[in-house]
Amino acid sequence: MKLPKDTRRYCPYCKKHTKQTVTTAKQKSRSATHPLSRWSTSRAKKRSYRSGYGNLGRFSKPAVKDRKRKTKITKRISVLYKCVECGKMKGIKKAIRASRIEIGEKISK
Ligand SMILES: [Zn+2]
Structure with a gap:
């Protein structure tokens, strides 16, 4: 998907149409976007499943990856x-689902 480098758009802070540059948000890791999801270490610590010191062989196991084929080939790019x-920056309400977005010359996947 191709997007222009800058557009004229309504700015809610200036309350008028202004020139605005287009960028994409950086992809966060899963632990950053879902810090208290199931099986996360921080969640287990918050729920006090873990006390004392040492790992006791519980939280360093790698995640189970039995699915070989990736079902989704596109990502939500905000x-x-x-x-x-x-x-000031403002994001759009719904992220665009695309394999990659070209802004001017810059390509972000
Ligand atoms: Zn503004």
């Missing part, structure tokens, strides 16, 4: 618009 006048 696009951010930065206002040139006030410098």
Whole structure:
């Protein structure tokens, strides 16, 4: 998917249409986006399943990866618009599902 480098868009902070540059948000790791999901170490620690010191062979096991084929080949890429006048960023409500997004010359996957 191709996007222009900068567009004219409504800025809710300036309350008018301004020139805005287009960027994409950096992909976060799963532990950063879902810090208290099931089987995460931080969740287990929060629920006090773990006390004392040492690992006791419980939290260093690798995750089970029995699925070989990746079902989804596209990712949700959230696009951010930065206002040139006030410098504030605003993302769009729904992230775009695409394998890659080209902004001008820059390609983000
Ligand atoms: Zn603005």
